[in-house]
Amino acid sequence: MYSFQPAQTQPSQPIAAQQRSFQRVTVNVEGRLMLASHEEYACSAIDMSPGDVRFTCVGRPRVNERVIAYLDHLGRLEGNVISLSDDGFVMSVNATERKREKLAAQLTWIANKHELGLPEDRRHDRLTPRDTLSELELEDGTRYACRIMDxxxxxxxVDLEVRPALGMPVRLGNMRGRVVRHFMEGVAIEFNSVQSREALTAFL
Known part of the structure; x- marks a missing residue:
């Protein structure tokens, strides 16, 4: 199973070297890009790490230009153009350590989703939660704070500190289901019944 293991870097190393210390993973994430001129273009992130991201895009920024991207499931990223290619460019990711940790968790999820084989990944589109903080309740009534990743x-x-047993009944908010997979950051839950979009409005 994939996980980000950044190489050790020294504080004196250039930012570019620290960005390269993260291994990029292949993704296919659509989004919108805004250049320094405020022009907007559709774009696709095709591989990325918590330190940089490679885009395909018809917009042509300049090297070192500051750009902002809004990516499906990943949110807002900003950075500076490192290099150009025939069909796009590579952008650094300017972020706090906490933001990089969150991005690493999201990318780990994307990289592992095929291996996890989650049934919902094939049957229903994934939705982007507006409020990711929630609570998972186990069968015995024990509750744990969690973060909805997908x-x-x-x-x-969900990103969760504990790992309930596979098959254990759980409740996420007002939705009941069972644990179907474990992965590095937490667990995957399959709901007992297909939810309506109205039932998810508390999160969306």
């Missing part, structure tokens, strides 16, 4: 009408993936 949500669909038939299931969810």
């Amino acid at each position: 949500l669909s009408l038939s299931g969810a993936a």
Whole structure:
């Protein structure tokens, strides 16, 4: 199973060297890009790490230009153009350590989703939660704070400190389901029944 293991870097190393210390993973994430001129273009992130991201885009920024990207499931990223290619460019990711940790968790999820084989990944589109903080309740009534990484009408993936047993009944908010997978950051849940979009409005 994939996980980000950044190489050790020294504080004196250039930012570019620290960005390269993260291994990029292949992704296919659509989004919108805004250049320094405020022109907007559709774009696709095709591989990325918590330190940089490679885009395909018809917009042609300049090297060192500051750009802002809004990516599906990943949110807002900003940085500076490192290099150009025939069909796009590579952008650094300017972020706090906490933001990089969150991005690493999201990218880990994307990189592992095929291996996890989550049923909701094939049956229903994933939705982007507006409020990712929630609570997971176990069968014995024990509750744990969690963060929703991924949500669909038939299931969810949550960032959670504990690992309830596979098959254990759980409740996420007002939705009941069972644990179907473990992965590095937490667990995947399959709901007992397909939810309506209205039932997910508390999160969306």
